[in-house]
Amino acid sequence: MRILGIETSCDETAAAIVARDEAGRGSIVSNVVRSQIAEHVAYGGVVPELAARSHVTHLDAIIRRAMEEAGLGFEDIDAIAATAGPGLIGGVLVGLTTAKALAASLDKPLIAVNHLEAHALTARLTDGVAFPYLMLLVSGGHSQFVLVRGVGQYARWGTTIDDALGEAFDKVAKLLDLPMPGGPSVEREALKGDPKRLRFPRPLLGEDRLDFSFSGLKTAVRLKAEALAPLSDADVADICAGFQAAVTEIVARRATAALQRLGSDAPEIPPVLVVAGGVAANRAIGGALRDAADRAGARLVIPPAALCTDNGAMVAWAGAERLALGLVDGFDAPARARWPLDSEDMGARNAA
Amino acid sequence: MITVLAIDTAAPRLQLALLGPDGQTDTSIDDLAQGHAELIFDRIGRLLERNGLGHTLIERIAVTTGPGSFTGLRIGLSAARGLGLARDLPVIGVPSLLALSFSGPAATPFSVLLDARRGEAYFQPFAAPATPLAPPMVLAMQDARDRAGTAPVIESPFVDIALLARFAQTAAPEDFVPEAAYVRSADAKPQDRARIARRREEQ
Numbered sequence: 001m002r003i004l005g006i007e008t009s010c011d012e013t014a015a016a017i018v019a020r021d022e023a024g025r026g027s028i029v030s031n032v033v034r035s036q037i038a039e040h041v042a043y044g045g046v047v048p049e050l051a052a053r054s055h056v057t058h059l060d061a062i063i064r065r066a067m068e069e070a071g072l073g074f075e076d077i078d079a080i081a082a083t084a085g086p087g088l089i090g091g092v093l094v095g096l097t098t099a100k101a102l103a104a105s106l107d108k109p110l111i112a113v114n115h116l117e118a119h120a121l122t123a124r125l126t127d128g129v130a131f132p133y134l135m136l137l138v139s140g141g142h143s144q145f146v147l148v149r150g151v152g153q154y155a156r157w158g159t160t161i162d163d164a165l166g167e168a169f170d171k172v173a174k175l176l177d178l179p180m181p182g183g184p185s186v187e188r189e190a191l192k193g194d195p196k197r198l199r200f201p202r203p204l205l206g207e208d209r210l211d212f213s214f215s216g217l218k219t220a221v222r223l224k225a226e227a228l229a230p231l232s233d234a235d236v237a238d239i240c241a242g243f244q245a246a247v248t249e250i251v252a253r254r255a256t257a258a259l260q261r262l263g264s265d266a267p268e269i270p271p272v273l274v275v276a277g278g279v280a281a282n283r284a285i286g287g288a289l290r291d292a293a294d295r296a297g298a299r300l301v302i303p304p305a306a307l308c309t310d311n312g313a314m315v316a317w318a319g320a321e322r323l324a325l326g327l328v329d330g331f332d333a334p335a336r337a338r339w340p341l342d343s344e345d346m347g348a349r350n351a352a
Numbered sequence: 353m354i355t356v357l358a359i360d361t362a363a364p365r366l367q368l369a370l371l372g373p374d375g376q377t378d379t380s381i382d383d384l385a386q387g388h389a390e391l392i393f394d395r396i397g398r399l400l401e402r403n404g405l406g407h408t409l410i411e412r413i414a415v416t417t418g419p420g421s422f423t424g425l426r427i428g429l430s431a432a433r434g435l436g437l438a439r440d441l442p443v444i445g446v447p448s449l450l451a452l453s454f455s456g457p458a459a460t461p462f463s464v465l466l467d468a469r470r471g472e473a474y475f476q477p478f479a480a481p482a483t484p485l486a487p488p489m490v491l492a493m494q495d496a497r498d499r500a501g502t503a504p505v506i507e508s509p510f511v512d513i514a515l516l517a518r519f520a521q522t523a524a525p526e527d528f529v530p531e532a533a534y535v536r537s538a539d540a541k542p543q544d545r546a547r548i549a550r551r552r553e554e555q
Binding site for chain 1: 389390391392393394396397407410422423426427429430431432433434435436437438439531532534538539540541542547548549550551
């Protein structure tokens with residue numbers, strides 16, 4: 001089957017075609033992403049109203065391009081999938097409504113995809129990972145450990161109690177006047193810096209839980225930067241290096257604990273840790289996660305960076321996985337700002 | 353005669369019209385402050401069905417482009433552009449104040465004046481239906497009233513959806529692009545808050 005996937009939940013306008021064969025193997029036929037970052041850079045972050053306006057202007061052309069690059073017509077598509085949340089509601093509405101229009105007009109099934117489920121299932125598209133596995137989702141909007149038992153079957157083991165990790169990177173970048181997106185900028189500076197010169201706190205790490213907290217760390221970075229101001233290039237690099245060292249340690253230690261829990265809860269299964277979300281592209285964090293996985297005897301799967309950040313292929317794939325189980329949605333499917341993976345509703349959708 | 357589906361979600365109503373090959377118009381109107389996106393395709397489906405038509409027979413889509421509810425506009429535009437994309441149909445985007453002018457008097461100049469909240473109005477003067485004397489604008493409410501003067505004023509935000517379908521039947525697509533006319537900006541302020549001072553370094 002071939003699925004068109006549409007993603008508009010933040011500042012990427014994206015569409016892709018993904019194929020899934022009878023054996024459940026996926027392949028990407030086309031994958032088009034238009035970043036709005038240049039439109040938001042003057043505002044120091046994504047402006048929801050501007051993002052929604054831009055999605056309306058560009059989405060149909062992006063879909064048309066994804067179809068052209070695939071060399072397909074709509075008659076070759078078996079279903080239309082779109083992110084229905086969680087995300088910036090104005091943008092989600094644009095993508096979901098466009099998907100409904102396509103599905104209605106073409107008489108194809110609609111799949112209203114949970115954006116987090118799309119991230120969670122990407123490793124099955126790229127690496128054919130079997131259920132169950134542990135997922136660490138670290139992005140601009142989310143930081144959570146999720147046990148992925150099956151399509152629609154999720155248990156959240158830990159989440160951030162304040163900022164998301166990608167958000168912390170962005171805020172540090174903004175504070176230091178580094179270009180957006182903040183993650184790659186901070187990583188670039190950190191490479192030049194001394195991670196030992198400035199030590200930042202590791203909030204919550206003393207507690208025996210799988211949650212994250214990055215807000216206090218961000219404040220500590222601000223206070224330190226203010227104390228050092230005016231900042232030299234070396235100061236900026238050292239601040240980035242110290243910050244990245246702190247979050248790397250936090251993520252690695254939490255991952256170790258999560259893998260321990262996986263081992264004791266399900267000793268019979270070979271442990272797999274899948275990393276998803278834009279922060280998965282950070283090499284320091286990726287390296288520390290690899291060490292943590294190696295020590296735990298677990299397989300680590302990090303999909304290619306372009307599939308870790310927001311994209312249409314992951315939405316199309318999640319749509320394919322749901323459609324293969326007969327899970328489709330009606331034209332009354334709502335757009336949602338909030339939609340946790342372990343919500344009752346995902347369960348109800350399972351049972352459907 | 354080409355078959356037109358017209359959509360207006362700019363105001364607290366979900367309005368649809370189907371102008372069929374026989375020249376007859378059928379409409380579907382729901383009073384609805386929110387939830388247009390959950391209902392619109394059910395309503396389009398019913399409208400087609402009761403007229404014995406299907407999506408494959410629609411030849412042209414019409415949609416209002418605003419000003420109006422930002423969210424409402426985006427739902428209407430996304431639906432219209434999605435339907436256009438699916439079957440490669442022309443999508444006629446009609447500015448909302450122009451669409452409202454279709455209901456105006458034929459023999460005398462008049463204005464369209466909509467409450468834009470915050471003490472402001474969306475305003476446009478017309479010589480006759482579909483014949484504007486100036487582009488749409490945002491004015492202080494009192495200024496808009498002064499400019500309207502004693503001539504007739506249309507203040508209802510509800511487009512006559514059947515007239516929209518008829519207008520779109522012959523409108524040139526290149527003159528009516530389906531881009532939102534929000535009229536009011538997004539209210540975002542550029543970030544100029546002082547960041548932490550950097551030392552100027554000699555390279």
